[in-house]
Amino acid sequence: MEGRSGGMGEGRGREVGGGAEPELELESEPAVAAEAVMSVQVVSAAAAAAAKVPEVELKDLSPSEAEPQLGLSAAAVGAMVPAAGGGDPEAPAPAAERPPAPGPGSGPAAAAAAAAALSPAAGKVPQASAMKRSDPHHQHQRHRDGGEALVSPDGTVTEAPRTVKKIQFADQKQEFNKRPTKIGRRSLSRSISQSSTDSYSSAASYTDSSDDETSPRDKQQKNSKGSSDFCVKNIKQAEFGRREIEIAEQEMPALMALRKRAQGEKPLAGAKIVGCTHITAQTAVLMETLGALGAQCRWAACNIYSTLNEVAAALAESGFPVFAWKGESEDDFWWCIDRCVNVEGWQPNMILDDGGDLTHWIYKKYPNMFKKIKGIVEESVTGVHRLYQLSKAGKLCVPAMNVNDSVTKQKFDNLYCCRESILDGLKRTTDMMFGGKQVVVCGYGEVGKGCCAALKAMGSIVYVTEIDPICALQACMDGFRLVKLNEVIRQVDIVITCTGNKNVVTREHLDRMKNSCIVCNMGHSNTEIDVASLRTPELTWERVRSQVDHVIWPDGKRIVLLAEGRLLNLSCSTVPTFVLSITATTQALALIELYNAPEGRYKQDVYLLPKKMDEYVASLHLPTFDAHLTELTDEQAKYLGLNKNGPFKPNYYRY
Numbered sequence: 001m002e003g004r005s006g007g008m009g010e011g012r013g014r015e016v017g018g019g020a021e022p023e024l025e026l027e028s029e030p031a032v033a034a035e036a037v038m039s040v041q042v043v044s045a046a047a048a049a050a051a052k053v054p055e056v057e058l059k060d061l062s063p064s065e066a067e068p069q070l071g072l073s074a075a076a077v078g079a080m081v082p083a084a085g086g087g088d089p090e091a092p093a094p095a096a097e098r099p100p101a102p103g104p105g106s107g108p109a110a111a112a113a114a115a116a117a118l119s120p121a122a123g124k125v126p127q128a129s130a131m132k133r134s135d136p137h138h139q140h141q142r143h144r145d146g147g148e149a150l151v152s153p154d155g156t157v158t159e160a161p162r163t164v165k166k167i168q169f170a171d172q173k174q175e176f177n178k179r180p181t182k183i184g185r186r187s188l189s190r191s192i193s194q195s196s197t198d199s200y201s202s203a204a205s206y207t208d209s210s211d212d213e214t215s216p217r218d219k220q221q222k223n224s225k226g227s228s229d230f231c232v233k234n235i236k237q238a239e240f241g242r243r244e245i246e247i248a249e250q251e252m253p254a255l256m257a258l259r260k261r262a263q264g265e266k267p268l269a270g271a272k273i274v275g276c277t278h279i280t281a282q283t284a285v286l287m288e289t290l291g292a293l294g295a296q297c298r299w300a301a302c303n304i305y306s307t308l309n310e311v312a313a314a315l316a317e318s319g320f321p322v323f324a325w326k327g328e329s330e331d332d333f334w335w336c337i338d339r340c341v342n343v344e345g346w347q348p349n350m351i352l353d354d355g356g357d358l359t360h361w362i363y364k365k366y367p368n369m370f371k372k373i374k375g376i377v378e379e380s381v382t383g384v385h386r387l388y389q390l391s392k393a394g395k396l397c398v399p400a401m402n403v404n405d406s407v408t409k410q411k412f413d414n415l416y417c418c419r420e421s422i423l424d425g426l427k428r429t430t431d432m433m434f435g436g437k438q439v440v441v442c443g444y445g446e447v448g449k450g451c452c453a454a455l456k457a458m459g460s461i462v463y464v465t466e467i468d469p470i471c472a473l474q475a476c477m478d479g480f481r482l483v484k485l486n487e488v489i490r491q492v493d494i495v496i497t498c499t500g501n502k503n504v505v506t507r508e509h510l511d512r513m514k515n516s517c518i519v520c521n522m523g524h525s526n527t528e529i530d531v532a533s534l535r536t537p538e539l540t541w542e543r544v545r546s547q548v549d550h551v552i553w554p555d556g557k558r559i560v561l562l563a564e565g566r567l568l569n570l571s572c573s574t575v576p577t578f579v580l581s582i583t584a585t586t587q588a589l590a591l592i593e594l595y596n597a598p599e600g601r602y603k604q605d606v607y608l609l610p611k612k613m614d615e616y617v618a619s620l621h622l623p624t625f626d627a628h629l630t631e632l633t634d635e636q637a638k639y640l641g642l643n644k645n646g647p648f649k650p651n652y653y654r655y
Contacts, residue, residue: 216325217332223317230316231339233309233325241284241314248281252581254620255289258588266294267592274340274348275299276358277379278306278570279324282577284315286584290591291320295350298340302354304328305547305563305571337361341369350595351376352587355524356383363395375594375602376400377587379409380524381500387606399602401590406609408586408617410446411655417579418522419450421569422496423458429548429562429572430518435459438492440485443499444471447522451496452480463488485509494518496568497528507533510551513559520562522569529565547572578624585617611647 221235222228249256273290277283279301287297299315301307301324308326315322321343323336337358341348342365349372353359359376362369375398378384384404390396403409426432434455440463441452448471452462456479464480466472472482485505489495489512497504500523507530510519521528534541534551542550544560552558563571590609594602622629637644649655 215332217335223319225319227319229321231323231325231336232312232316235313235316237310238313238317241281241308241310241312242317244281244308244311245284245288245314248285248577251577252282252285252584253624254581254585254617255285255588257620258585259289259292262293268595269294271295271350271591271595272346272348273297273350273352273591274358275352276302276337276340277352277354278303279312279315279322280306280308280570280575280580281311282575282580282584284311285581286588287315287320288318289584289588293588293592295591296346297321298323298343298346298348300324300336300340300358301328301333302357303567303570304330304333305566333357334361338365341366347372349374350591352379352591353377353383354379356380356386359383360386363390370397373398375591375597377403377590377594379403379583379587382524384606385500391604391606396604396606398604399594399597400606401594402606402608403583403586403590406586407611407614407655408582408609413579413583414446415450417450417575418447418498418569419454421573421575422451422522423454424573425562425568425571426494426518426520427573429545429568430560432518437461437494438488439463439494439496440465440483440488440492442485442495442497442504442528443501443523444468444475444480445498445500448498449474449478451498451522452478456480460494463492486512489513492517494520496520496522498522499528500524502527503530505529510534510559511553513557515557516560518560518562519565520568521565522567524567526564526566529561531561531565534561578621582617582621585620586614589613589617608651611649611651615646615648 216231216233219231220228221230221232223230223235223238268290271290271294273295275287275297276299279299283299287299290297298321300322305326307324307328312322312324321340323339325332328336338361341358341362347369351359351362351373353376356378359378362373376387378387378400381404384402387396387400387402391400423434426434436459437455438461439455441448441455442465444452444464444466448464448466452464452475455462462480463483464472464475465483465485466475475482486509489509491514493514493516495505495509495513495517497520502525505519505528510530510533513519519529538554540550540552542552542558544550547563549561549564550558551561562568569575586609590613593610593613619629632640632642632644634644642648
């Protein structure tokens, strides 16, 4: 899996029971507006005496209706009961201002019945919206915005000095205590919206927009155990995140098998793992598996867009120190990593990285920590490149396991995961049709192969750019035309980068693209597309929806940039859980191997996972398909020179 914000509209005010707060405005003119949301029916003096708790029934004011205006005469204040019509806008004027119409429903008996129906014994007195008369000679009425209306016995209504108060209902949800947001404290402003997801993401209904503008760094949050050692968007989303994790567990059989096998032994007992990966439901299953194996974990996100806020909240609720939310700024990103590493009384002895940022931060800020670190497990091609650079320069001071180039990562995660998620990401962000579209895919590694296969199957015309002649020949024999990017940049509808390199798509390419060309990245790093060159005064950025920007040139031409050049599938959609189970299991076994390896087995270098371990990961996933392996006979094993239980291929074999 290579390297993933949506805004919510402001609320119209606090809500109680699904509606806005009821509002009441009193005016001095004795008139009733046709749109009034209150209906006042005045009955005889006998009925007024029977009604010990006179009430006014309030109907919620919809945003489209005019503000209510109510004129009260002295007689009207004398006795009030709710109208039978429940505040019908078409109700006639109050009875005090017109003679009562004769009929079977009028008279003292009907009035007494109406008063009896409003008695406390009848159980129909509305408590939250009631307005009671405390003094028959000097009536106090609550004004809608905090003041009081004073009604004298002669019917004159005057307004008392107003105070800024709001009604607090017992069943109203309380917000967390928050420190005021510090304006300007960020070195880099956030360029994306702040809610966890939107209508184009998987968890739109979980988003709490009440505090979108408040950075999680400015909040005081605690989980149910009283711990505050975490920083997530909203700890109240934990219940939703737990449901997502439970769903993911059903598609991750190998990790669940590791948990069962670890009930008697704890192969990671004493391990203190600091992780920097995408925080998704699949990662949560991995973290909880590592915890079941005996490890302590602290976690940050490797991508500012890929975190699922509800999952991060669920992990924090379970006691994991997680520092991540969707839509971090660059400053937030490094702050979260530092909070995982720089902890009083806790020092990591294992690193699980995705992209190399965590490893880079420790080398830069806390190099002495490597004296106690036993190893690094790296998942992505970008991070592996950085490890090899450190090794070549003689600066790699601990063993490192290259998970990215393991068979289970390359042949399953990179290929099958990207083959399905590329279409999902493009469809969610652009609603486009693929048939007949011209697409150029930069890079024909396993990620590029998956993207090309998916787009070709949907009827797209696919071009490929490649630097490696072997991969280039594979592309040609798979039916794709091999080109240079400059040759097709003016005609293609979509540009997809899958190289792990930098400046694959330059400003020159962006200038030459056709109007409405879609540009996106499926590699880990955000350096493949030169997005920084688009941050110039002559170009206009226009946010279309979450993770979708129009970049507009002075002549009116525009391109559609997805996820600001970051990883498309985890920023804008989701990925297949079962495929990620294979990668996550490989990561867990690599951590176990490095942590328990005797001193001297691994030197200060970059290693591939043993072939036997790759085969073990694959075997744990076969029962899902009700698959049955054929076993070698003794004679066959001897003929091939193999152990009957594997490994079945030499290390140099390419699957």
